[in-house]
Amino acid sequence: xxxxxxxxxxxxxxxxxxxxxxxxxxxxxxxxxxxxxxxxxxxxxxxxxxxxxxxxxxxxxxxxxxxxxxxxxxxxxxxxxxxxxxxxxxxxxxxxxxxxxxxxxxxxxxxxxxxxxxxxxxxxxxxxxxxxxxxxxxxxxxxxxxxxxxxxxxxxxxxxxxxxxxxxxxxxxxxxxxxxxxxxxxxxxxxxxxxxxxxxxxxxxxxxxxxxxxxxxxxxxxxxxxxxxxxxxxxxxxxxxxxxxxxxxxxxxxxxxxxxxxxxxxxxxxxxxxxxxxxxxxxxxxxxxxxxxxxxxxxxxxxxxxxxxxxxxxxxxxxxxxxxxxxxxxxxxxxxxxxxxxxxxxxxxxxxxxxxxxxxxxxxxxxxxxxxxxxxxxxxxxxxxxxxxxxxxxxxxxxxxxxxxxxxxxxxxxxxxxxxxxxxxx
Amino acid sequence: xxxxxxxxxxxxxxxxxxxxxxxxxxxxxxxxxxxxxxxxxxxxxxxxxxxxxxxxxxxxxxxxxxxxxxxxxxxxxxxxxxxxxxxxxxxxxxxxxxxxxxxxxxxxxxxxxxxxxxxxxxxxxxxxxxxxxxxxxxxxxxxxxxxxxxxxxxxxxxxxxxxxxxxxxxxxxxxxxxxxxxxxxxxxxxxxxxxxxxxxxxxxxxxxxxxxxxxxxxxxxxxxxxxxxxxxxxxxxxxxxxxxxxxxxxxxxxxxxxxxxxxxxxxxxxxxxxxxxxxxxxxxxxxxxxxxxxxxxxxxxxxxxxxxxxxxxxxxxxxxxxxxxxxxxxxxxxxxxxxxxxxxxxxxxxxxxxxxxxxxxxxxxxxxxxxxxxxxxxxxxxxxxxxxxxxxxxxxxxxxxxxxxxxxxxxxxxxxxxxxxxxxxx
Numbered sequence: 021x022x023x024x025x026x027x028x029x030x031x032x033x034x035x036x037x038x039x040x041x042x043x044x045x046x047x048x049x050x051x052x053x054x055x056x057x058x059x060x061x062x063x064x065x066x067x068x069x070x071x072x073x074x075x076x077x078x079x080x081x082x083x084x085x086x087x088x089x090x091x092x093x094x095x096x097x098x099x100x101x102x103x104x105x106x107x108x109x110x111x112x113x114x115x116x117x118x119x120x121x122x123x124x125x126x127x128x129x130x131x132x133x134x135x136x137x138x139x140x141x142x143x144x145x146x147x148x149x150x151x152x153x154x155x156x157x158x159x160x161x162x163x164x165x166x167x168x169x170x171x172x173x174x175x176x177x178x179x180x181x182x183x184x185x186x187x188x189x190x191x192x193x194x195x196x197x198x199x200x201x202x203x204x205x206x207x208x209x210x211x212x213x214x215x216x217x218x219x220x221x222x223x224x225x226x227x228x229x230x231x232x233x234x235x236x237x238x239x240x241x242x243x244x245x246x247x248x249x250x251x252x253x254x255x256x257x258x259x260x261x262x263x264x265x266x267x268x269x270x271x272x273x274x275x276x277x278x279x280x281x282x283x284x285x286x287x288x289x290x291x292x293x294x295x296x297x298x299x300x301x302x303x304x305x306x307x308x309x310x311x312x313x314x315x316x317x318x319x320x321x322x323x324x325x326x327x328x329x330x331x332x333x334x335x336x337x338x339x340x341x342x343x344x345x346x347x348x349x350x351x352x353x354x355x356x357x358x359x360x361x362x363x364x365x366x367x368x369x370x371x372x373x374x375x376x377x378x379x380x381x382x383x384x385x386x387x388x389x390x391x392x393x394x395x396x397x398x399x400x401x402x403x404x405x406x407x408x409x410x411x412x413x414x415x416x417x418x419x420x421x422x423x424x425x426x427x428x429x430x431x432x433x434x435x436x437x438x439x440x441x442x443x444x445x446x
Numbered sequence: 447x448x449x450x451x452x453x454x455x456x457x458x459x460x461x462x463x464x465x466x467x468x469x470x471x472x473x474x475x476x477x478x479x480x481x482x483x484x485x486x487x488x489x490x491x492x493x494x495x496x497x498x499x500x501x502x503x504x505x506x507x508x509x510x511x512x513x514x515x516x517x518x519x520x521x522x523x524x525x526x527x528x529x530x531x532x533x534x535x536x537x538x539x540x541x542x543x544x545x546x547x548x549x550x551x552x553x554x555x556x557x558x559x560x561x562x563x564x565x566x567x568x569x570x571x572x573x574x575x576x577x578x579x580x581x582x583x584x585x586x587x588x589x590x591x592x593x594x595x596x597x598x599x600x601x602x603x604x605x606x607x608x609x610x611x612x613x614x615x616x617x618x619x620x621x622x623x624x625x626x627x628x629x630x631x632x633x634x635x636x637x638x639x640x641x642x643x644x645x646x647x648x649x650x651x652x653x654x655x656x657x658x659x660x661x662x663x664x665x666x667x668x669x670x671x672x673x674x675x676x677x678x679x680x681x682x683x684x685x686x687x688x689x690x691x692x693x694x695x696x697x698x699x700x701x702x703x704x705x706x707x708x709x710x711x712x713x714x715x716x717x718x719x720x721x722x723x724x725x726x727x728x729x730x731x732x733x734x735x736x737x738x739x740x741x742x743x744x745x746x747x748x749x750x751x752x753x754x755x756x757x758x759x760x761x762x763x764x765x766x767x768x769x770x771x772x773x774x775x776x777x778x779x780x781x782x783x784x785x786x787x788x789x790x791x792x793x794x795x796x797x798x799x800x801x802x803x804x805x806x807x808x809x810x811x812x813x814x815x816x817x818x819x820x821x822x823x824x825x826x827x828x829x830x831x832x833x834x835x836x837x838x839x840x841x842x843x844x845x846x847x848x849x850x851x852x853x854x855x856x857x858x859x860x861x862x863x864x865x866x867x868x869x870x871x872x
Contacts, residue, residue: 024521030739031482033513037500038490050495056457061487064464069476069678069685069731074463074813087459095450109535109686112723120580142711149715150724153706154546161709252495252729259495259729260535260686280579283587285568289575297538298576303678303685304730305495313456387500 037387041408044388045205045355045400049234049254056256056311065307072302080291081302082106089302092310093263099317100228100247101238102265106275106293107300107309111229111250112147114264117295118225118246119155119194121274125223126193134222135190139180141172141208143201148227157193160184168346168359170204174212181220196225199237204347205230205355214243223270229253229262230355233316234402235323245270251305256312256319261305264296319403326402329409330354333401336413340420341431346396354402362431364395366423377419384415463813467834470814471631471781471826475660475680482682482737491733498728506717507728508532515728518736519689525743526654526673527664528691532701532719533726533735537655537676538573540690543721544651544672545581545620547700551649552619560648561616565606567598567634569627574653583619586610594772594785596630600638607646617648625654625663630773631781640669649696655679655688656781659742660828661749671696677731682738682745687731690722745829752828755835756780759827762839766846767857772822780828786821788857792849793820803845810841 042048052060065071075086082093089107097105108114119138126134138152142161152159160183162176177195184192195217197208210226217224225246228237232247233255239247246266252259266274278289278298292298334345334356342361345351363377370376377397378389389397401409424431468474478486491497501512508519515533523531534540545564552560564578568587578585586609588602603621610618621643623634636652643650651672654663658673659681665673672692678685692700704715704724718724760771760782768787771777789803796802803823804815815823827835850857 024525024743027521027740027743029514030518030736031741033485033489033733033737035489035491035497038493042494044496044500046499047494047496052493052495057487057490057492059459060492061483063459063461064483065461066483066486066492066684066734067464067478068468068473069478069683069687070470070473071461073472074470075817077817088455092456095453099450109539110723110727113535116723140708142708144708146713146715146718147724149706149708149713150704150718150720153704154720154723159706159708161711163710252727257495258492260727260731261495278576278579280575280585282566282568282570282575282585284589285587287572287575289572292572292576294576294580297536297542297580298573301536301678301686305686307459308492310456311459314453315457317450317453391501391503 040382040385040387041404041411042388043386043399043401043412045202045230045398046253047388048354048400048402048404049230050252050257050259051403052256052258052308053312053315056308056315059311060304060308065304069303070301071304071307078291080293080299081306082300083291087307087310089306089310092313095313096263097265100232100249100265101240102247103268104271104275105263105265106296107302107306108262108264108296109300110260111227111248111253111262112151113296113300114248114262115147115151115196115225115227116154117264117274118196118248119151119157120295121270122194122223123155123157125273130193133191134193135184135188137184137188137192138194138196139177139184139192140196141198141201143170143172143203143206144196144198145202145227145229148196148198160192168344169206169348170346171206171348172201172208174209174216177213178216181216181222191220191222193223194225195222196227199226199228199232200230200353200355202230202355204357205351205353206348207352210242210244218243230353234320234326234354236320239265246274251309255309255316257309258305261302261309326354327352329401329404329406330356333409333413337416340417354400355398356400357396357398359396360394362420362424362429363397365429365431366427367394369427370423380419381415384411384418386412386415466808466811466813467830467837468814469812469825469827469838471628471656471824472679473814474780474826474828474830475656476676476678476683476685477829478682478684478734479738479741482734482741485737486730486734491730495729496727497730497733504717506719506725507732508726509717513733513736515732515736518739521739522689523691526658526675526691527666528673529694530697530701531689531691532722533728533732534688534690534722535726536686537653537674537679537688538577539722539726540674540688541573541577541622541651541653542580543690543700544622544674545577545583546721547696548620548649549581549583551699556619559617560619561610561614563610563614563618564620564622565603565610565618566622567624567627569596569598569629569632570622570624571628571653571655574622574624586618594770595632595774596772597632597774598627598634600635600642603639604642607642607648617646619649620651621648622651622653625652625658626656626779626781628656628781630783631656631777631779632774633778636668636670644669656779660746660752660780662746665691672700677735681735681742683735684731687728687735752780753778755827755830755832756782759835759839763842766843780826781824782826783822783824786823788846788850788855789823790821791855791857792853795853796849806845807841810837810844812838812841
């Protein structure tokens with residue numbers, strides 16, 4: 021029998037951030053409520069990968085009624101303004117399924133009218149690019165406005181559709197817009213683009229990985245044919261899990277069941293959906309998403325409170341010399357991207373270089389800044405209590421002031437006291 | 447704000463099988479040790495979907511060193527006799543990645559010599575079929591021997607290769623064999639087929655979903671280029687999680703990083719691997735697989751003990767009138783398929799029809815028979831203590847005897863006492 025060195029390390033994995041305040045924008049919308057965590061453990065859902073499969077009768081997790089997966093998917097579809105939903109291996113797998121659908125469409129029934137081109141926003145998530153690459157679509161992007169706002173206008177999409185028409189004589193096979201883009205947290209004009217796509221009769225996907233489950237999202241108002249969702253990013257869920265929501269018009273093609281038969285044995289798998297690998301299993305991520313769903317439905321109604329917190333925090337950060345939010349103002353999402361020259365200056369003189377900032381934050385019980393970056397930082401305060409938000413602000417201010425003094429950088433912090441401090445934060 | 451009826455149901459999901467003995471063959475190899483479950487909860491790994499991503503520096507989970515994911519994948523590759531491994535969204539996604547690799551190969555550099563055909567065993571898992579369908583491969587199967595053993599011979603693969611050569615002038619693009627097939631638990635002749643594939647220079651995949659992690663598996667002895675593994679099926683792990691293991695020869699093509707650039711913005715995603723959707727996230731399934739790995743490495747060494755248990759149980763079941771194991775003898779895997787005329791007879795007279803058997807078992811604290819089936823049953827005792835194995839046997843015997851008497855069916859059970867009963871099971 022082979023020996024593997026240091027095997028015991030795997031049995032003792034520690035989570036050093038168990039009690040930290042988490043501010044990583046990919047994480048804050050996915051945090052599982054404590055009560056749900058407790059239930060996952062106590063009900064024994066952490067015992068087994070196939071946790072939803074005990075009473076599976078039809079061979080596909082989305083058809084299971086005990087626990088009520090089928091009902092849940094109907095409710096998810098309704099919650100996001102769609103007609104049908106399937107759970108997927110994350111939002112990336114949902115986007116892949118959309119592109120697969122469009123690939124089949126463009127190569128077959130739509131071949132006269134559509135080209136294998138996707139028009140997408142220039143700050144789309146990388147998974148949109150990977151899904152296009154994996155299915156052989158070419159990406160075309162309208163421009164953004166550049167520094168410091170990086171905004172994308174709906175007109176750019178219309179121009180690109182026209183360009184593609186001119187170049188190929190066909191329409192693009194898909195318009196895919198990221199509802200909120202992952203670089204600056206800008207809310208894209210998904211409704212306006214939707215109207216344009218509808219006018220041209222181009223299928224339209226909105227990637228709501230950063231929004232569906234934290235703020236109100238209704239794909240009907242977007243005029244969208246497809247909505248892709250990340251449960252572990254924005255639905256208080258364990259991962260990997262996502263949802264693909266679509267309308268009746270596209271559901272049949274997207275969730276087309278298997279048509280193949282094997283060779284000699286003549287088997288068929290008529291309940292399975294090839295675009296989502298037959299059956300997407302679900303497992304503990306699905307149980308966690310179901311358990312968190314009442315919480316998610318309730319919290320999106322409190323989005324305005326989150327925006328208030330976000331905007332307060334931006335003002336507080338900008339009281340630090342030279343620190344500036346990038347992206348649109350007023351800001352409409354919890355993903356914040358600051359340029360932070362002061363931390364960049366400190367990093368040049370610090371023995372830990374760019375790593376100093378994330379490490380100083382961790383010392384203060386706050387985790388989630390990308391290690392190594394100090395010139396720009398991305399963070400999110402979604403779901404934090406006011407006390408925690410202030411703790412994050414204080415940490416940044418303290419680090420700036422301490423090192424500024426120590427290194428004689430001459431940076432100044434404007435007085436930050438404001439109504440939230442005075443009123444105890446509420 | 448929309449209202450969703452009955453939302454509270456999701457917050458109170460109960461696991462009615464929390465304390466049951468589990469005998470579903472897709473589940474028994476995936477059960478997470480209690481100590482690991484405890485740690486998942488206590489270390490806060492159940493708090494967050496992106497649990498492995500806190501210290502991600504390069505943007506791909508498989509490159510993370512804290513926790514030691516990169517090292518773990520090296521160890522997994524070594525453990526299964528391969529050179530490189532990536533984690534995937536389950537074994538189905540691993541098979542898909544193999545077929546994608548072969549699709550690119552067959553359509554490009556191998557286009558002169560290889561056809562878009564996969565030769566697979568006639569009892570392959572449905573996911574092999576779905577992966578072929580999703581990538582446009584045609585499936586070709588050699589026959590099995592039929593009732594009651596359903597065995598597959600290596601020669602059949604050679605014949606099929608020759609047939610394809612004759613028909614197309616090319617070799618098949620892939621030979622894909624299920625190490626142990628999911629219908630009867632037969633161990634396929636993976637080494638012999640591997641030698642044949644090697645002779646013909648046809649790339650060779652072994653799907654070890656039911657074996658890798660429960661019994662010794664070494665892809666080098668199989669002459670395999672690809673090994674696909676299910677963590678939630680056979681590695682004591684939560685799901686969805688799988689592994690794709692390959693050799694240096696194929697690793698570059700299989701794990702080829704993204705080559706695309708987006709349009710206007712000119713972005714590139716050079717660390718991401720399109721065949722596995724860029725980055726396979728990992729999350730709590732990956733943490734659980736890592737935590738269970740020492741246990742898995744240890745337990746495969748005790749496979750002979752499991753076989754002893756399995757064979758004892760088969761003898762005991764066959765003491766029930768007419769009950770017979772299907773599949774090969776001696777049996778070499780924990781997946782057991784019995785034909786059970788006695789239960790079929792009972793079901794015809796029972797008001798719950800075919801459901802009676804699974805329900806009677808559940809009453810006795812044993813879950814995992816497919817609800818509705820009584821003519822044939824599939825089950826597994828993998829990992830159970832002797833006392834539990836006997837409890838399962840007793841349950842079947844009791845149900846048979848009780849109903850046989852009640853319904854005057856005249857079935858008889860041979861005396862079942864044997865050395866294991868007398869010795870207290872050890």
